[in-house]
Amino acid sequence: SVRAYFKLQKPVSELVQYVEKLEYDIYEEIGMPATKVVVLSMHQSGASNSTDVVFGLLSDPISSPINPVSLSVLRSSLIELFLQQSNLTLTTSIFGQPSKFEILKFPKGITVIPVQPAFMWPITQMLFNFTLNNSIAEILANFIQLKDQLKYGLRLRPYENLFVQLTNQKGSTISSPVIIQASVTSSDFGNLLPQRLKQLAQTITESPAKNLGLNNSVFGKVKSISLSSYLKGTLHATAPTASPAPSPEPSISPHPSFRPTHPPASSPKSHHPQPCRKCKAASPSGNSPLHSPGPESGPYPSFPPLISPAPSTIAPPPCPYSRPATPRSHSNLTPHHPHSTSQLSPDLPPLPSVSYGSHPGQGIDSVKGPVSAPLAQSPSVQSPS
Numbered sequence: 056s057v058r059a060y061f062k063l064q065k066p067v068s069e070l071v072q073y074v075e076k077l078e079y080d081i082y083e084e085i086g087m088p089a090t091k092v093v094v095l096s097m098h099q100s101g102a103s104n105s106t107d108v109v110f111g112l113l114s115d116p117i118s119s120p121i122n123p124v125s126l127s128v129l130r131s132s133l134i135e136l137f138l139q140q141s142n143l144t145l146t147t148s149i150f151g152q153p154s155k156f157e158i159l160k161f162p163k164g165i166t167v168i169p170v171q172p173a174f175m176w177p178i179t180q181m182l183f184n185f186t187l188n189n190s191i192a193e194i195l196a197n198f199i200q201l202k203d204q205l206k207y208g209l210r211l212r213p214y215e216n217l218f219v220q221l222t223n224q225k226g227s228t229i230s231s232p233v234i235i236q237a238s239v240t241s242s243d244f245g246n247l248l249p250q251r252l253k254q255l256a257q258t259i260t261e262s263p264a265k266n267l268g269l270n271n272s273v274f275g276k277v278k279s280i281s282l283s284s285y286l287k288g289t290l291h292a293t294a295p296t297a298s299p300a301p302s303p304e305p306s307i308s309p310h311p312s313f314r315p316t317h318p319p320a321s322s323p324k325s326h327h328p329q330p331c332r333k334c335k336a337a338s339p340s341g342n343s344p345l346h347s348p349g350p351e352s353g354p355y356p357s358f359p360p361l362i363s364p365a366p367s368t369i370a371p372p373p374c375p376y377s378r379p380a381t382p383r384s385h386s387n388l389t390p391h392h393p394h395s396t397s398q399l400s401p402d403l404p405p406l407p408s409v410s411y412g413s414h415p416g417q418g419i420d421s422v423k424g425p426v427s428a429p430l431a432q433s434p435s436v437q438s439p440s
Contacts, residue, residue, distance in 0.1 A: 056160070057133070059110060059157065060155075062106070063153055064152070070150070074097075080144075080145045085112070085129060087122070092112055096109045157192065157229050165191075169221065182252075182282070182286045184234055185281070186235070188275045189231055189232070190229050205217055208268015216242060220236050252286060253289040260290070
């Protein structure tokens, strides 16, 4: 059964004849289906004219237990009346205004959450609990002092918030002891960071001698300090260590960067001209690199060096009597001439011919057979003396 208490500012002699009316008014306020309200006692409160009323809420019929859902709703209603978050409204002309509402007994206990400042972050779990030999009513009477002393004893920081709730396993607000469950949150991050949780756990475990910072004369001695499994796990957690310096090996990036690459050397079959049978020019040695003629080798303009082929393959020199074959690929590596040499503008100098013989002109002097007329020399180029 459920039992509760409140005080009326009327003498008992004036209330006895209205017991049934009082039971009806209480049922209208907090009654549940398949239940009934019974006034168990009415006693004069000390020397005053006030009356202490004790009532019970029983199942109806009495042999059947109260529905669990109804019991949960009833528990919430009684706690709201105790915290004065709602009012018990009775017939005022007969009973006046009730006061000092208390819960005397409730199945499976009650948990009271005192009015506290609103938190930005939700409370996910309680971090620790301890027991005080006080009643819920006594603790609430000194609640601000309780929180301030706990914050000091736990060494909380200005941006950390303390949240507590009070549980009495007998389901009473006037009986002791009370289990106080507490949690700490950060105004910036919500849940505390692991390293801060470890510091908090160490402070709590070292605090029994300091009574968690609570005044013994007001709250008595703190008993049965217990950490939650989550907070207890932080005591044995190893702190993160700095990772070792990376080895000089190249690192692998999730977004590989591609360096510009040159196309492979042209194959002799597809891009190198066939050697001319009429030419007797000696092929350049495989050990001597090919270079464009520089200023010291003659009055010919210099050209950027060509991409050297693979060391094992060297193309034969081009024949002066045949048109050079234009590669069909890798056009971006050679200059593009939109017209052949026979259609060059008279204002532009002809392309010079590069000889690969041991001396300049060797490939032309040793040719047998007819030779085509040489290209006209540009007037801007002086002949060597």
